[in-house]
Amino acid sequence: MIEKVFAKCGMRCDLCLIYRPYVAINDRRNEVCKVYEEMHPGYKPDPKTIICDGCMCEEENAILLEPTCRVRKCVQDKGYVHCGYCEEYPCEIFPAEPSYEELVQIIDVEKKWTWEEQQMLEAYNCKNNMDEFRKSR
Numbered sequence: 001m002i003e004k005v006f007a008k009c010g011m012r013c014d015l016c017l018i019y020r021p022y023v024a025i026n027d028r029r030n031e032v033c034k035v036y037e038e039m040h041p042g043y044k045p046d047p048k049t050i051i052c053d054g055c056m057c058e059e060e061n062a063i064l065l066e067p068t069c070r071v072r073k074c075v076q077d078k079g080y081v082h083c084g085y086c087e088e089y090p091c092e093i094f095p096a097e098p099s100y101e102e103l104v105q106i107i108d109v110e111k112k113w114t115w116e117e118q119q120m121l122e123a124y125n126c127k128n129n130m131d132e133f134r135k136s137r
Contacts, residue, residue: 005054006082008075009094010130013054015123018065020053032120056081083126084133096127 002021005013013019017032029047036045053062055072066072071094075082083089090096 005056006084006129006133007055007072007126008082009055009069009071010083010126010133012123012125012129013052013056016052016054017120017123018050018052019123020051020063023051028120035120082130082133084130084137089130089134090127094126094130 002014002019002025005019007013014022016022017028023029029050033045033047033050036043050065051063052065053059055064055066055069057064064072071083074093075086078086080086083094
C-alpha cells in the first residue's frame, strides 16, 4: 500500500495507474491507456513506456506525464506543496469548475465508461481531492 500522495494540482499520485511506485506493485497501464484514448481522441499512449514519477519528484531526470503543467509551475513558484495550501485556490490556472467544453467532453466520455474504468480515473479528480484536503485542514 502506497501512502496518500498529492500532485501539485491535487491529483492523487498514489491512485494513478501510471505512477511509478504503483506500476511496480500492480502494472495496469494497458487498461488505463485504453481509457486515456477514449478521453483524448488521437492520443495513443504506449502502455510499455508511459510512466510518471509524480510532479512531487524533485529528481533531475524525473519523468512526468505533463512536464509543462502550468499548475505545477505556479505551485513551485509560490513555494507550496500543492494547490490545497494556496489562499488563491481556486484561481484562473486551476478554476473551481470545469469549462463548458470540459463538461461536454466529460459527459461524452462518461457515457462510454464502465464502472471499473471510472474507478481507474479516481486519481485524476483533482478538484474534489483539493476540496477534500482543504476541508480536512
